[in-house]
Amino acid sequence: LEKGALNFNISSFFYGDFFDFLKSKKGKGIGIAFPPTYKGGYEKMFSYVEDSFRYAHAPYNVFDPKEGGVMFKCLLENDENIIYSDRYFQEINDFLVGKINLGPGKNPIYTYSSVKRDKHYYIERDKNIKPSCIHILPMDYEFTDSTEISAKICPVSDVNYYKAFYMANKVNYTTGGDLGLVFMADGKAFGFSSFSKKLSTLEQIFMQSDFVVNSNTQRLSKLLIMLVKSHNVRMLIARKMANYYDGVKTTVYTTSPISMKYRGVLDLERRDEGKLMYSANFLDDSLKDLYRLWLKKYKK
Template identity: 40%
Template sequence: MGFIGSVPPEARAILVDLLSKVGTSRKIYVGCSGNFTIDRVLSGLGYKVHSNDVSLYSKLIADIILNQDTELKCNDPTYNSVFLKWPKDSKYRKLVEVMYVLKTSKFRPCENDFQREFWESYLEKGDEFYERTIKKFETGGVFDFKIESFYFGDFLNHIQNCDGVRFLFAPTYKGGYEKMYKTVEEVFEYEKATYSIFDSKNAEKTYLNLLETGESVIYSDFDFPELETYKKGVVRYSNKKDIALYTSLKTSKTYFFSNSPETENSTLKIIPSDFQFSEDVKIEIAKVTSDLIFHYKHIFMSSKVNYSDKEDFGIAFLVDGKVFGFAGFKKFMSNMDSMFVSSDFVVKSGERRLSKLLIMLLLSKEVKHLLRSHYLHAYRGVKTSVYTEHPVSMKYRGVYELTERKKGKLVYSQEFTNAFIGEIFKTWFKTKRK
């Protein structure tokens, strides 16, 4: 979280209240700006913000805001073949190139069919990626904020001897930038920032020096007993690491934030392995996050196919309030008629033909309306890819139509029905008993 500068909303709210006593005439020096979450908030409140990072991604955002330009050359012939098709007159172009590489780098090795599928799709739809991103930049007010300056280098050089308030949410694991931006470093030639690797697990001495020598606000998802004197708050989560607030600003307040039950994602209950369906069970669907799909995918899907990009969102399929399966959706792989189902899987149970039930339910009126509501587009049906050397997939056979066959891959699609979930379940249940 910290290494791309994404300070969560609760921590942002605490920071804004803490700085409200400082006055907007003060300069704020942000270390590790990342995607400029904090910079944007503080600039909007009237503070003079001086930003910093070592990633090319952040540097190009700063270039757009400060009307500067970084020399950049792509040395990868495959990426270059995509970029050469893009217009050259946009001030956003270089940033979009880096975003495209970051988005596709995990598929670039093409070590399995799933990686190859997404890699080829992104290469084919490079123009669409560019146009969609540019439209978002031009109409969404993405860069509608100010910064006074940007330091492209080590955050300690930026904030140690500054003449203002220092804010830091440093990299949360050692070498974070290197892992995330390795492909960017390989693909692009540019004048790189110089910096030392920062180990946030052993940062107490560095943080103590910053707190003792100036006005500092430091967030960390490590709790350091040595800094207890400066600890003024904590943001507590049930599903991820707590964030501690350390500050040398004068304040009589202490801050404590804990997710209320209403704002937490409820923990889904999975059906037991010996669950058996009866004719009068209640079948429902529930919209879930891509992170949740990603989590359960690694538990219930085969290791051969669970390497994938995160979906846009997902659907959980429930029987009597407990989950028996999931499906995830990816607009980028879709066309105007069919929404792409990037994953569909059921939990381990003693129930026969459960996968068949799930793919039948995907054609229901409820799923159709949910997809229309989410994407604001009336898809006529769904499609999916199956990676197999067999001529057909027994899972989809009889429910979906085989619309494309390639070496090692089958594409199945089907239009939505006019049936509700309950009706589809009854059909499946009658078939199951035969």
């Protein structure tokens, strides 16, 4: 850590039980601890010592993450602290201020805080972006044969708003293009896309961004890209942009030779240094047709 990973110097080192270290923390500052979170780790490594010698064992505590709520309650009540954990603790529910869903197969992160309410710590992306009124699809929503898929034009400001939640930080979320589309399942949004007329040609419209919300459903991004090629979307774009485009194109900024996200749905048109260009023609298939194809091909 001291070699420049986070560009700071270590002010002190505590040699002892990590809980004693946490309890000794007072005042402003950041403390980093690496408690053992399972039994049988170091003990197993030195099991040959146990088999070879008889000696007086030193007493020590083993931290059980399941019992962390009692320990964290002490920290939160005695001083201003912020705790991140992948476990929910009923004992400190009063201090719960946030829950972060990381996606399929990953435990959510719970944030507990006893920091005074008149102090707020957060990343502010753009003061001018207004909250969207579009309702997002629940993370545990199950896509079935009876799901009603739809797409409609939405303000670019809605796309920009949700970019801040569902796209990587390195993406420029401020530029939403000239046209925004929202894709819905049973009336709730599962994805967005935006298009730029300036970066388009007469034949191909440029898709500036496309992303889906956090979901337990695998390959949801494939569904959105497939739906972009539908006749329904082509007509929405034609009416708004006053041009009947033949197809769609987009750029992927990556050093990889291919993009797994677009592979099999769009065609790799060109490779440049640090980026790939993908494109495809619009289809005569409807949203419903392409959704059924996705269910058959990608949905497990």
